[in-house]
Amino acid sequence: MPRPAVLRLFLGALLLSGAVGCSRPEPAPRGVLRISQRNEPADLDPARATLPDEFFILRALGEGLVAPSPDGGTPQPAAASGWSVSTDGLTYTFHLRPDARWSNSSPVTADDFVASYERLLSPATAAPKAGLFFMVRGARDYATGRLQDFSAVGFQAPDPRTLVVTLERPMPRFLDYAASGPWIPVNPRVVARHGRLWTRPGHFVGNGPFTLVEWRPHQRIVVQRNPAYHDAARFHLAAIHFVAFDNGEVEERAFRAGQLDVTMAIPFSKVEAYRQERSAEAHRAPLAETRYLSFNTTRAPLSDVRVRRALSLALDRAKLVDKVLRGGQEPAGRLVPPALRDSADKEPVLGGASADDPAAARALLAAAGFPDGRGFPRLELSSWVGSAVCEAVQAMWKKELGIDVVLVNREAKDHLASLAAGRYDIAFMTAIPDVADAANLLGDFASGSPGNYPQWSDARYDALLAAAAAAPAGEQAARLLAAEARLLDQVPLAPLYFNSVNWLMRPGVRGWHQDPLWTRFYQDLSVDEPE
Amino acid sequence: MLRFIARRLLETIPVLLIVVTATFFMIRFVPGGPFTAEKAVSPEILRNLEAHYGLNQPLHRQYLSYLGSLLRGDLGPSFKYPNRTVNEIIADKLPVSLELGSLSLAVALLAGLPLGLLAALRRNTWLDYVCSSVSMIGLCVPTFVLGPLLVLACAIHFGWVNASGWYYPSDRILPCLTLGCVYAAYIARLTRGGMLEVLGQDYIRTARAKGASEARVVFHHALRGGLLPVVSFLGPAIAGILTGSFVIETIFQIPGLGREFVNSAFSRDYTLILGTVLLYAVFLVVLNLAVDIAQVWLNPRLKFE
Numbered sequence: 001m002p003r004p005a006v007l008r009l010f011l012g013a014l015l016l017s018g019a020v021g022c023s024r025p026e027p028a029p030r031g032v033l034r035i036s037q038r039n040e041p042a043d044l045d046p047a048r049a050t051l052p053d054e055f056f057i058l059r060a061l062g063e064g065l066v067a068p069s070p071d072g073g074t075p076q077p078a079a080a081s082g083w084s085v086s087t088d089g090l091t092y093t094f095h096l097r098p099d100a101r102w103s104n105s106s107p108v109t110a111d112d113f114v115a116s117y118e119r120l121l122s123p124a125t126a127a128p129k130a131g132l133f134f135m136v137r138g139a140r141d142y143a144t145g146r147l148q149d150f151s152a153v154g155f156q157a158p159d160p161r162t163l164v165v166t167l168e169r170p171m172p173r174f175l176d177y178a179a180s181g182p183w184i185p186v187n188p189r190v191v192a193r194h195g196r197l198w199t200r201p202g203h204f205v206g207n208g209p210f211t212l213v214e215w216r217p218h219q220r221i222v223v224q225r226n227p228a229y230h231d232a233a234r235f236h237l238a239a240i241h242f243v244a245f246d247n248g249e250v251e252e253r254a255f256r257a258g259q260l261d262v263t264m265a266i267p268f269s270k271v272e273a274y275r276q277e278r279s280a281e282a283h284r285a286p287l288a289e290t291r292y293l294s295f296n297t298t299r300a301p302l303s304d305v306r307v308r309r310a311l312s313l314a315l316d317r318a319k320l321v322d323k324v325l326r327g328g329q330e331p332a333g334r335l336v337p338p339a340l341r342d343s344a345d346k347e348p349v350l351g352g353a354s355a356d357d358p359a360a361a362r363a364l365l366a367a368a369g370f371p372d373g374r375g376f377p378r379l380e381l382s383s384w385v386g387s388a389v390c391e392a393v394q395a396m397w398k399k400e401l402g403i404d405v406v407l408v409n410r411e412a413k414d415h416l417a418s419l420a421a422g423r424y425d426i427a428f429m430t431a432i433p434d435v436a437d438a439a440n441l442l443g444d445f446a447s448g449s450p451g452n453y454p455q456w457s458d459a460r461y462d463a464l465l466a467a468a469a470a471a472p473a474g475e476q477a478a479r480l481l482a483a484e485a486r487l488l489d490q491v492p493l494a495p496l497y498f499n500s501v502n503w504l505m506r507p508g509v510r511g512w513h514q515d516p517l518w519t520r521f522y523q524d525l526s527v528d529e530p531e
Numbered sequence: 532m533l534r535f536i537a538r539r540l541l542e543t544i545p546v547l548l549i550v551v552t553a554t555f556f557m558i559r560f561v562p563g564g565p566f567t568a569e570k571a572v573s574p575e576i577l578r579n580l581e582a583h584y585g586l587n588q589p590l591h592r593q594y595l596s597y598l599g600s601l602l603r604g605d606l607g608p609s610f611k612y613p614n615r616t617v618n619e620i621i622a623d624k625l626p627v628s629l630e631l632g633s634l635s636l637a638v639a640l641l642a643g644l645p646l647g648l649l650a651a652l653r654r655n656t657w658l659d660y661v662c663s664s665v666s667m668i669g670l671c672v673p674t675f676v677l678g679p680l681l682v683l684a685c686a687i688h689f690g691w692v693n694a695s696g697w698y699y700p701s702d703r704i705l706p707c708l709t710l711g712c713v714y715a716a717y718i719a720r721l722t723r724g725g726m727l728e729v730l731g732q733d734y735i736r737t738a739r740a741k742g743a744s745e746a747r748v749v750f751h752h753a754l755r756g757g758l759l760p761v762v763s764f765l766g767p768a769i770a771g772i773l774t775g776s777f778v779i780e781t782i783f784q785i786p787g788l789g790r791e792f793v794n795s796a797f798s799r800d801y802t803l804i805l806g807t808v809l810l811y812a813v814f815l816v817v818l819n820l821a822v823d824i825a826q827v828w829l830n831p832r833l834k835f836e
Contacts, residue, residue, distance in 0.1 A: 450573055
C-alpha cells in the first residue's frame with residue numbers, strides 16, 4: 001500500500017524544511033542599518049540619477065561642494081570647507097578641504113570637480129538633471145551643443161584646492177542648487193578607465209562617508225564605512241544595507257519578520273493600526289510635495305477662470321486630509337509647501353481660491369453660465385493611482401456644485417504623457433521640487449515650461465517670476481510670493497494637500513533624520529543591537 | 532525525427548520575427564516614453580537623451596538597426612538601467628527564474644502526480660474526495676493569498692524563514708511551495724482524469740485478465756497513457772511558471788526575470804521589453820516542440836510528420 005510511504009515522505013519533507021528553516025538565516029549584523037529601498041537605482045552615477053531613492057545611496061557614497069543642512073537652513077560645508085561670494089553675487093570661490101580623499105585615497109581636487117561637471121553637462125552624457133547647473137555661465141549652451149569649449153563655462157580651477165564658479169546672473173539660492181545630488185563629483189580617472197561599468201562594486205570610487213561593496217540588482221546594495229573620510233568620526237554605522245522592496249505590503253511583512261530596520265512607507269490600510277498599537281515604530285514627517293488638481297486651461301469650460309475658481313472653492317481640503325487621507329498630510333491653501341517658504345512668510349492661504357467656500361463657488365459657477373451646475377459638461381478627472389482623493393473630490397463637486405465628473409485611471413506614464421500633451425480635462429498631479437527653492441517649483445508653471453501641465457500662459461505671472469529672479473537677495477522671497485499669489489488667483493491648478501511620509505523604524509535606530517526634500521543624514525546615526 | 536525537429540525550428544523563425552516586429556511597433560505607440568517623469572525634463576535635455584539612445588532616428592531605421600544587433604546576439608542597452616545591457620540583465624535574472632521555476636515544478640510534480648494517481652486508483656472513496664478537494668482548494672486559492680498566509684505563519688509567527696528575499700537556501704522554501712501548489716493542483720486533476728480514462732480501456736482489462744499485478748497494470752500499462760494530458764499541460768505550464776511568476780517574485784521580493792518582464796513595460800524600457808518578450812517567445816516555441824516530441828514517445832498512435 002502506498003499510503004504510509006507517501007505519508008512518511010511528506011512528514012520527512014516537512015521536518016527537513018523545518019530543520020533548514022529553524023537556523024534563522026538573517027541575524028542583524030553589528031552596527032548595520034538595514035533600510036528599505038523602494039526603487040531600484042537606475043545607476044549610482046550622479047549624472048544619471050533622478051530619483052530621491054538614488055540620491056539616498058549617492059549621498060552615502062559621495063559629497064558635493066556643499067551639502068543640505070539638517071535644520072533646513074543654508075547648506076553646509078562638505079567637500080569645500082568654505083567659500084566666498086563676490087560683491088556682485090556672480091562669483092563663488094570654493095575652498096576644498098586639504099584632507100578630502102577619494103575612497104581609493106587619492107586627493108579630491110578642483111580639477112576633479114571641473115571634469116565631473118564637464119562630463120555631466122556634455123550632450124553625449126545626456127544627464128536628465130543637467131538643468132540644475134543652468135545658472136552657471138555657459139552651462140546651458142554647453143549642454144545643448146551651442147558652446148563647444150568647456151573652458152568658456154563658468155567652472156575654473158586656478159589651483160587644486162580652489163574652484164571658482166561663475167553664474168549667469170546673481171542667484172541668492174545658488175548654494176541650494178550646489179547642494180543637490182547631481183553636484184556630487186565623480187572620479188574622472190575611474191570613469192575613464194571603466195566606462196559605463198564604473199559604478200559596479202570593485203570599480204566604484206567616491207568621496208563620501210561610505211564605500212560601495214555590494215550591488216545585487218533588486219536585492220540589496222551594501223555600503224561600508226569609509227574610515228578615510230574626513231569627517232569619519234561622526235559616522236558610526238559599520239555598514240548600511242539598502243534592501244530592495246518593490247511592494248509596500250512585502251516590505252511591511254519583512255519589517256515584522258525582523259529583516260528591516262527602516263521602511264519606506266506604511267501600507268495605507270495599516271497606518272492607523274501602527275500608530276495606535278505600535279506607536280514606537282510608526283513615524284511621520286512632512287514632505288515638500290504638493291498634490292494638486294491641474295486644470296486644462298485650453299479646454300472649455302475650464303478656460304474660464306470663474307469655473308476654475310469655483311471648482312477650487314468647492315473643495316473642503318481639511319476634510320480631505322482628516323477623513324480621506326488620514327496620514328498626516330496638511331491641507332494646501334497654496335502651492336509652495338512650508339519647507340520652501342521664507343521664514344518671514346506666514347501666509348497659509350494665497351489667492352483666495354483655495355479656501356473652503358461653497359457659496360462663493362456656486363455663485364461663480366452661476367456667473368459662468370452654469371447655475372446649480374446645469375449644462376456643465378461631464379469632464380474627466382484623471383489620475384495615475386486608484387485614488388480615494390479623486391472620489392472625494394468628485395463627491396464634493398457633486399454635492400456643492402451639482403456637477404458630475406468621470407473618474408479615469410491611467411497607468412503612470414500614460415497619465416504623465418497625457419498631461420504633457422494636454423490630452424485631459426482635470427488631472428490629479430504632484431509637484432516635487434528638485435531643490436529647496438520656491439522658484440524651482442513656481443517656474444514649472446511659466447509659459448511654455450515642460451512642467452506646465454495646465455497649458456497655462458499668463459504674461460503677468462511670467463513677468464513676476466522674471467522680476468523675482470532678477471531681484472536682489474533680500475527682495476526675492478517677496479517677489480516670489482507675489483508670483484505665487486498671481487498663480488493661485490488665476491487657478492490653473494488647485495492645490496489640495498502637502499504630502500507626508502509615514503514609515504516604520506525599529507526603536508533601536510538612533511539619530512535618524514531626513515528632511516522634507518528626501519535628503520537623509522547619515523551622520524550621528526547609530527543602531528542598537530537587537531536584544 | 533530529426534527532420535521533424537529541424538522543420539519545426541525553421542518554422543519558428545518567421546514566428547519570432549513577427550513577435551519582434553509587432554512588439555517593437557506596439558510599444559512605440561504606447562503613450563509616454565522611457566524619459567517621461569513626474570518632473571518633466573526640458574526639451575533640450577530630452578533631445579540629448581533621445582540622441583544618446585538613437586531615438587531621434589526614423590522609426591524604420593531604429594527597427595532595422597535593432598534587427599541588425601539582434602542577429603549579432605546583442606539585445607541592446609537598457610533604457611531604465613544605463614549601466615546594464617539587456618543581455619546582462621537577462622543573464623543576471625534568468626537563472627533566478629529558472630531556479631524558482633524548476634523547484635516549483637518539482638514541488639508540483641511530486642505533490643500533484645501522487646495525489647492524482649491516488650484519487651484515480653481509489654475512485655469515489657474518501658481518499659479520492661480528500662485528494663480532489665485538496666486540489667480544488669489549490670486551484671481556488673490564488674498565489675497572492677497563499678503566499679502572504681505562508682509568510683505570516685512561517686516567517687512572522689514562527690520565525691522559521693525570512694519573509695522575503697533570495698539570499699539563503701531557506702529563502703527558496705516558501706516561494707516554491709506557493710508557486711508549486713497551484714500547479715500541483717492542476718497536475719493532480721489532470722492525472723486523475725487521464726488515469727480514469729485509461730483505466731477504463733479494453734487493453735487494461737486485457738492486462739488484468741492476463742494476471743498482471745495491480746502495480747504492473749498501473750505503472751507499466753496505464754501510466755504512459757494516463758499522463759498524456761499532463762504532458763500537454765506541462766509545455767505551456769513551464770513557460771507560464773517562468774513568465775507568470777511575477778506575482779510570486781513580487782510577494783517574496785525575488786530578483787527574477789518575471790518582474791523585469793512586467794516592470795519594463797511600465798518604465799517603457801523598450802529594449803528590455805523586446806528582450807524579455809523575445810526570450811519568452813523562444814521558451815514557448817521550444818517547450819511546445821518538446822511537448823510534441825514527448826507525446827509521440829508516450830502515445831504510439833502518434834507519428835512525427
